[in-house]
Amino acid sequence: MDLRYTQAEQSFRTGLRTWLADTLPALPSKPSPNDWPGRRAYDTHWQRLLFDAGYAGVDWPVEGGGRGSSPVEQLIFKEELERAHAPYVGVNFVGLLHAGPTVIAEGTPEQRQRYLPPILRGDEVWCQGFSEPDAGSDLASLRTRAVRDGDEYVVTGSKIWTSHAEVADYCELLVRTGAEDSRHRGITWLILPMDSAGVEIRPLTTIAGSAEFAELFLDGVRIPVSNRVGDENDGWRVTMVTLSFERGTAFVGDLLEAIELLSKSVALAHRTGAWSDPGVRRQAGHLKAELDALWALTKRNVSQAARTGVPGIGGTVFKLAYTETRQKLGEFSLSLLGRAGLAAHDSEGLDGLGSLPAEAMVEDWLRGISLTIAAGTSQIQRNIVGERILGLPKEPIRGL
Amino acid sequence: MDFELTEFQSDLATGVRRLCEGRFALDTLRRAEGSDRVVERDGWRQLGGAGVFNLCLGEDTGGLGLGLADAALVFEELGRALVPGPLVASHLAAGLIEGADDGSVVVGLVERPSGGSGATASGGLAIPVVPVVPVVPVVIEHLADLDVLLAVSDEGVTSIEPSTLDATRMGRPMDPLTPLWSVSSLPAGTPVAGADVSARWRRDGAVLTAALQIGAAAWTTELAVEYAKERKQFGRPIGGFQAIKHLCADMVVRTEVARAAVHAAAVTVDQPDVGDALVAAAGAKLLADEAALANGRSCIQVHGGMGFTWEVPAHLAYKRARVLATQFGTDHELAQSLAQSLAQSLAQ
């Protein structure tokens, strides 16, 4: 067990740090949260800068056009970006972390050539059309139908919770090609151009009041068979292969942001006088222990990925623990604001020291609520730990 | 950076697990339940022979020259096996008290009330060996087994001859394998080490005690899962019910998070440039205590009525966890220390 970075790892960090220091001050100002075209432009511009500097796809293999960095370098990359307050991956999320890796692993040479470079350059944005109104946790029950017609699939159905759909060029789409009850044996993975005829996007407003995700209605949408990644009815496996790209770094930025939020909360508690309350200090101290432990667990998971090449089960354990700690932290920061925390609005403090950070803290608290739902709810994660790590009996599934 | 165990470290842990399974099987240990003496001298020397006490001593002083990270792995195994006795105290005393290193001398440790309670007295971050509460007498574990009792304070360490103490045996100790005595005051004793040693012991003691806790937390998880697979109700194994499955999943999560913290704290002691070892130790102990306590409790719950019997060993782990949770920082003291570290980094 060695927590010291090697010479090579340190020089990777130094180079990146220098580049960030040179690059970040020249960034345009951040668009407002509901200006989606503005956000797309901002996020993809940032991706282009990364690309030009050779930092696009640090976690992608060199064959895919990525940098092919080791898991430890990937960790350093995310750590340095967060510490420098660089822009988030934003609308590039699905392309860089999901669709891209899927095309690398399972796409044809033509598909790789067509789709990968624009993701890395920030030219094209992807979204994920997996969940459906009747297929969330039970994704394998999805019903969006694809019927083969010559060299096209004709797709009818609907998707939901599709993040960034409104600004996406492509959607990684899971469709039913097998019999109605074929579950994971009858699913196919398709590339849907979002400007296809028959695609309708209806934005959904989140509890934070932003149109972060959307409903997708597909009415006889024709998708070329050449847009299929993997074999027909093999889409479930294709999706699972993608997950094996995870190197334990999925939440690095998030976690470091949480550590910063804790110290902002401590500062706020000093300002309001709440810090003199041992109960408040106890909560803060406990959160510190949790966040430090999660940072250690991240290093453990990354090290395991570096050794074995596979992500292992650590990611599930991490997500369960992290998301709950993050929610506790959100509650803690909000409690310090008192009634100023009832609006996402920076009220002027009565101490003459400027405004109170309510907007950021309320936003963060709201967003935190989604963490135990998105990408597999905590209940489903607990099933996974119980069944796959501990070998407890599986959930009964109707029809299996 | 490679935070996985080296092959040597895995082998070390496996070796200690084998030793525990052979020499310290629970059924054997349990024969000492309720007695004044639970340290069996031959076994203690065997632990010494396996390096449990001299692991971190330099090779020039007859030790193995290993780090606290290696020791933490060893203590995780001892915790898992519920090996009783003043393991941490004897490990810390190795090199200072003759015979502690090879297990021929059994050493106990206590916080000296008059010297302040560590956390508060020194004003800085410090973890008391045991909490000092004004009305509560000094409680000493394993007194009848001790050859030497050491008292720690901010000023340093003093040695007390155990037989000179006017101690009362406490009836019905919670953990039947941790007999307890109480005394109203401690004699001055002979100074044996200075403030630097007490500071180091408080930190390293917290890490090693936390290691014992995660060992137990992992063991109670296994015990619960085994039972959840075996026991059937409503025509199926209870582990198929989510209420049980999720209790077990939470046990894993608590253990793994705490284990990462304990290992990181131990490594940080060995590699001081990677972080603040005292802060890491406090955080690790806090989470390890919680994991051991909550897992012990869940293990009993998963066992239903069986879990409430003396026979099923779930309660032993739970009770041991309670004892260890009072050593080297209680949850309150640790969380307050961590809060103080947050305030300090804010000031910087």
Ligand SMILES: Cc1cc2nc3c(=O)[nH]c(=O)nc-3n(C[C@H](O)[C@H](O)[C@H](O)COP(=O)(O)OP(=O)(O)OC[C@H]3O[C@@H](n4cnc5c(N)ncnc54)[C@H](O)[C@@H]3O)c2cc1C
């Ligand atoms: C912010 C956000 C962004 C998202 N982005 C996308 C996206 O871009 N693309 C996409 O495809 N999807 C996306 N999702 C969807 C997400 O993956 C689903 O919300 C999630 O899988 C849960 O499905 P559901 O919402 O249908 O809830 P349900 O599955 O209906 O669950 C409802 C409740 O029942 C519980 N439950 C369900 N089954 C079980 C079980 N077997 N055992 C115990 N409890 C159970 C759940 O834990 C939950 O509490 C996003 C979600 C959020 C919140």
